[in-house]
Amino acid sequence: MAQPQAGSGTSRRAFLRNVGLTGGAGAMFATMGALGLAPTAQAAQREQAFRAPQSGDFTLSGRGAAKVVIVGGGIAGLASAYELGKAGYDCTVLEARDRTGGRNLTVRGGDSTTDLNGTKQTARFSDGQYMNAGPARLPQWMVTLDYCRELGVPVEVFTNTNADAYIFNESAGMTKPMRYRTAKADVYGYVSEFLAKATDKGALDQQLTTADQERLIEFLKDFGELGDKLGYEGGSRRGYTTVPAAAGTPGVLLGDIPSASDVFATGVGRYFSFEFEFDQAMLMFQPVGGMDEIPKALTEAIGAHRVRTGAAVTKITDRGDGVTVTYTQGGRTHTVEADFCIAATPPNILAKVPHNLGSGVQSALEAITPQSAAKIGLEYKSRWWELDHKIYGGITETDLDVSHIWHPSYGYNGERGLMIGYYNYDEDADSYGALSPKEREKRAVAAGVKIYGEKYRTELASSFSHHWRQTPYLEAAWHDTPDGPDHSRYKPLNEPTGRVYFAGDWLSYTDAWQHGAFASARKAVTALHARVLAS
Ligand SMILES: Cc1cc2nc3c(=O)[nH]c(=O)nc-3n(C[C@H](O)[C@H](O)[C@H](O)COP(=O)(O)OP(=O)(O)OC[C@H]3O[C@@H](n4cnc5c(N)ncnc54)[C@H](O)[C@@H]3O)c2cc1C
Numbered sequence: 001m002a003q004p005q006a007g008s009g010t011s012r013r014a015f016l017r018n019v020g021l022t023g024g025a026g027a028m029f030a031t032m033g034a035l036g037l038a039p040t041a042q043a044a045q046r047e048q049a050f051r052a053p054q055s056g057d058f059t060l061s062g063r064g065a066a067k068v069v070i071v072g073g074g075i076a077g078l079a080s081a082y083e084l085g086k087a088g089y090d091c092t093v094l095e096a097r098d099r100t101g102g103r104n105l106t107v108r109g110g111d112s113t114t115d116l117n118g119t120k121q122t123a124r125f126s127d128g129q130y131m132n133a134g135p136a137r138l139p140q141w142m143v144t145l146d147y148c149r150e151l152g153v154p155v156e157v158f159t160n161t162n163a164d165a166y167i168f169n170e171s172a173g174m175t176k177p178m179r180y181r182t183a184k185a186d187v188y189g190y191v192s193e194f195l196a197k198a199t200d201k202g203a204l205d206q207q208l209t210t211a212d213q214e215r216l217i218e219f220l221k222d223f224g225e226l227g228d229k230l231g232y233e234g235g236s237r238r239g240y241t242t243v244p245a246a247a248g249t250p251g252v253l254l255g256d257i258p259s260a261s262d263v264f265a266t267g268v269g270r271y272f273s274f275e276f277e278f279d280q281a282m283l284m285f286q287p288v289g290g291m292d293e294i295p296k297a298l299t300e301a302i303g304a305h306r307v308r309t310g311a312a313v314t315k316i317t318d319r320g321d322g323v324t325v326t327y328t329q330g331g332r333t334h335t336v337e338a339d340f341c342i343a344a345t346p347p348n349i350l351a352k353v354p355h356n357l358g359s360g361v362q363s364a365l366e367a368i369t370p371q372s373a374a375k376i377g378l379e380y381k382s383r384w385w386e387l388d389h390k391i392y393g394g395i396t397e398t399d400l401d402v403s404h405i406w407h408p409s410y411g412y413n414g415e416r417g418l419m420i421g422y423y424n425y426d427e428d429a430d431s432y433g434a435l436s437p438k439e440r441e442k443r444a445v446a447a448g449v450k451i452y453g454e455k456y457r458t459e460l461a462s463s464f465s466h467h468w469r470q471t472p473y474l475e476a477a478w479h480d481t482p483d484g485p486d487h488s489r490y491k492p493l494n495e496p497t498g499r500v501y502f503a504g505d506w507l508s509y510t511d512a513w514q515h516g517a518f519a520s521a522r523k524a525v526t527a528l529h530a531r532v533l534a535s
Pocket residue numbers: 071072073074075076077094095096097100101102103104133134135136137138144311312313314344345346349350353373374468472473474476477478503504505506511512513514515516517
């Protein structure tokens with residue numbers, strides 16, 4: 001897939017495509033060539049592609065006329081309908097839930113959910129407060145941001161790492177949290193000290209020339225804020241107890257520099273690599289007002305009349321010359337006849353839908369296993385984390401069962417605010433999922449009080465918790481695809497089976513990201529369109 005290039009203008013992209021240096025449309029033309037499309041048709045389609053509006057570096061070239069039924073109105077299903085719609089297809093989206101978006105779920109005041117185990121909740125959040133229960137952050141390189149641009153969904157920075165957020169490892173004996181900046185100063189400082197001293201004593205004589213060693217030591221002195229004797233002695237990077245201000249107030253440095261042994265015993269260093277990850281490095285972004293602005297905009301662009309909600313598909317039949325999809329809506333059974341189908345439900349759900357697509361499809365679907373994650377939104381009457389702790393956005397990392405605590409990246413300095421009190425996975429998520437919403441709140445608040453103090457309890461206004469394994473028609477946060485999506489086992493899903501195509505983040509290398517859902521949808525519609533144009 002062509003990765004969007006930040007800051008690169010359309011003309012530069014078009015130029016690179018022309019000279020064959022990028023994927024995107026250029027790669028698609030190559031594919032069409034391989035499919036035996038006539039060069040003149042290719043040229044016409046290329047011209048049209050360049051005149052058509054950009055869509056995350058993607059536009060189907062040429063018009064196709066066929067009827068396509070899309071099962072599932074999550075990002076993959078909606079993106080399929082959106083892209084096919086632009087190319088002239090007649091699409092119908094069948095979505096089992098009462099809203100589109102699938103795992104892209106934003107909870108606001110008045111929203112209700114009923115879990116598979118019967119747990120019912122209604123959010124009591126005040127106006128303007130929201131919780132992204134599923135996706136919440138977007139790296140710059142993901143195609144999701146291109147769709148935001150094309151669909152007119154405004155975005156703002158999502159703070160994924162914050163030097164002033166906390167780290168709290170209770171199992172390592174920490175009794176109070178440590179700021180990221182302090183933890184980093186100490187860990188980088190001691191690591192630099194030991195490497196600098198070892199280098200100075202000749203430990204790297206085999207690996208490095210004398211000049212290289214001098215350069216390394218220079219780097220380490222700066223990186224770890226080392227003294228002349230290559231010792232780590234702390235400094236302003238750790239933070240202050242009294243911050244610098246007017247003349248007479250130079251600031252009081254945070255005292256009590258812990259020993260190297262104590263620093264490593266806290267285990268704080270384990271969180272630093274998170275921000276090095278390709279998909280988690282700052283800057284990150286979020287749609288203004290909630291992540292569901294994306295499916296809302298997609299649904300509007302597709303046309304609400306093409307999207308049927310509350311329509312649960314119960315059977316998919318490939319007839320050879322077409323596809324019949326059976327669904328229930330409002331207690332009645334209906335069918336849709338189409339030329340093609342794109343099945344864009346999660347694999348664990350699709351595996352339960354009767355079909356005649358063969359045992360290869362079924363065993364591939366069953367090999368992919370659902371994974372667990374959960375979140376709780378805690379609305380507070382005041383933004384005490386900004387007022388008292390000076391934390392504006394970002395994530396506090398813990399080894400408690402709440403795992404990650406998120407400060408909101410919107411509404412700064414406002415009156416109220418909404419924290420994510422836990423974002424946890426696997427057993428931790430399931431253990432919260434087994435509790436009632438009130439018990440979840442109690443347990444999450446007790447964990448937060450250990451880090452932030454009593455205001456975590458006393459300022460609380462209301463909460464709403466979401467457990468993805470208990471969510472009807474989804475039953476998973478994301479999926480484990482053993483051996484990766486290109487294993488031969490998944491061939492019947494990566495290629496069309498008869499007239500049925502498959503799409504979803506689980507058929508990508510970025511499972512658990514909307515980018516994967518978009519990318520797989522684009523792959524499916526490209527293949528479908530090429531087939532229609534070639535027929
Ligand atoms: C907790 C959490 C955090 C995440 N964080 C991020 C993040 O920060 N950034 C990011 O980009 N992504 C994130 N993701 C991943 C993102 O949500 C998914 O990658 C994406 O939404 C998947 O889209 P999809 O269309 O493939 O699948 P889904 O969203 O699962 O859509 C499938 C659709 O099929 C419907 N369906 C199921 N059965 C039927 C049926 N029988 N008939 C009709 N319809 C049916 C479902 O109701 C659903 O709407 C997160 C997900 C979770 C759960």
